Amino acid sequence: MRSSRALFHTVALSVVMTAASLGATAHAADKITIMVGGYEKQIYLPAKLAEALGYFKDEGLDVEILNESAGVDAENQLLAGAVEGVVGFYDHCVDLQAKGKFVESIVQFSQAPGEVELVSSKHPEIKSPADFKGKSLGVTGLGSSTNFLTLYMASKAGLQPGDVVTVPVGAGATFIAAMQQDQIQAGMTTEPTISRMLKTGEAKVLVDMRTVEATRQALGGTYPAASFYLETSWVEAHKEESQKLANAFVKTLKFINTHSAAEIADKMPKDFYVGDKDGYIKALDEGKGMFTPDGVMPEDGPKTVLAVLSEFSKNVKGKQIDLSKTYTTEFVKNVK
Numbered sequence: 001m002r003s004s005r006a007l008f009h010t011v012a013l014s015v016v017m018t019a020a021s022l023g024a025t026a027h028a029a030d031k032i033t034i035m036v037g038g039y040e041k042q043i044y045l046p047a048k049l050a051e052a053l054g055y056f057k058d059e060g061l062d063v064e065i066l067n068e069s070a071g072v073d074a075e076n077q078l079l080a081g082a083v084e085g086v087v088g089f090y091d092h093c094v095d096l097q098a099k100g101k102f103v104e105s106i107v108q109f110s111q112a113p114g115e116v117e118l119v120s121s122k123h124p125e126i127k128s129p130a131d132f133k134g135k136s137l138g139v140t141g142l143g144s145s146t147n148f149l150t151l152y153m154a155s156k157a158g159l160q161p162g163d164v165v166t167v168p169v170g171a172g173a174t175f176i177a178a179m180q181q182d183q184i185q186a187g188m189t190t191e192p193t194i195s196r197m198l199k200t201g202e203a204k205v206l207v208d209m210r211t212v213e214a215t216r217q218a219l220g221g222t223y224p225a226a227s228f229y230l231e232t233s234w235v236e237a238h239k240e241e242s243q244k245l246a247n248a249f250v251k252t253l254k255f256i257n258t259h260s261a262a263e264i265a266d267k268m269p270k271d272f273y274v275g276d277k278d279g280y281i282k283a284l285d286e287g288k289g290m291f292t293p294d295g296v297m298p299e300d301g302p303k304t305v306l307a308v309l310s311e312f313s314k315n316v317k318g319k320q321i322d323l324s325k326t327y328t329t330e331f332v333k334n335v336k
Contacts, residue, residue: 043114055248070141089145093326105227117207129157138187221304246331261285295332
């Protein structure tokens with residue numbers, strides 16, 4: 001009898017331990033991985049800020065933030081199934097639909113690119129995008145949003161395909177080195193790289209897209225840029241997780257909207273300052289107006305993005321694009 005009871009308890013314990021193990025495995029499988037196209041860039045600040053503020057955990061989410069140097073690399077990771085979501089530019093949602101792939105922005109972080117076209121101080125002859133002819137222009141990556149915007153500016157200035165060469169140089173130290181070594185004569189980048197180059201006098205601003213007003217002048221309308229996007233099929237299959245992710249990011253955008261640049265900077269990893277916290281704060285103070293207060297897509301934004309891509313992209317030009325399938329406000333409007 002004792003032997004039978006002992007066997008029963010052993011089997012019962014084994015079942016409990018197996019169940020616990022399965023539970024742990026199921027919990028581990030619930031991890032959501034988000035790839036950011038350069039999380040040290042201020043344009044993508046909400047990704048690391050949401051993590052630092054504990055907003056993912058508050059929603060009961062296990063989120064891992066990974067880093068890629070360019071948005072196009074993050075996009076490729078998404079399409080390969082290596083990650084669930086991407087923090088990158090909304091324009092990829094439009095570009096990918098033209099290629100028969102459906103992804104959608106569920107939280108719109110910004111309503112301006114936060115980018116600047118810098119010109120090397122060694123090349124004072126470059127006074128407008130029309131002077132790009134024959135030049136090498138720095139972008140984060142080929143197929144990246146900086147590449148899109150650079151080609152758009154060249155096309156609008158009357159240049160033909162082949163008149164310019166875009167060179168993938170990333171951001172930060174690699175961008176700076178490329179300009180110092182004259183591998184590029186001009187290039188598009190974001191904060192804190194912009195401030196670093198202006199401070200040393202190695203570059204000057206040619207086209208500024210850090211504010212909504214400046215962006216309208218440069219691109220003809222509001223240009224929704226940094227966003228959180230996922231494959232449409234994943235969103236449809238994971239409504240609950242999508243809502244929780246939207247909750248965390250909208251809370252983060254509200255934090256940005258209601259706190260000073262210094263308070264926000266204090267939440268970021270110290271290496272993001274690149275040795276100049278005051279400069280980081282100043283740039284953020286001047287640029288944080290680009291962030292939406294609520295994650296809602298600006299009404300006129302998608303049409304501007306489509307117009308920009310249609311100007312130069314063979315993928316998009318002449319294609320029927322259903323913009324309503326490139327973003328949704330369903331989740332941000334349900335945030336309490």
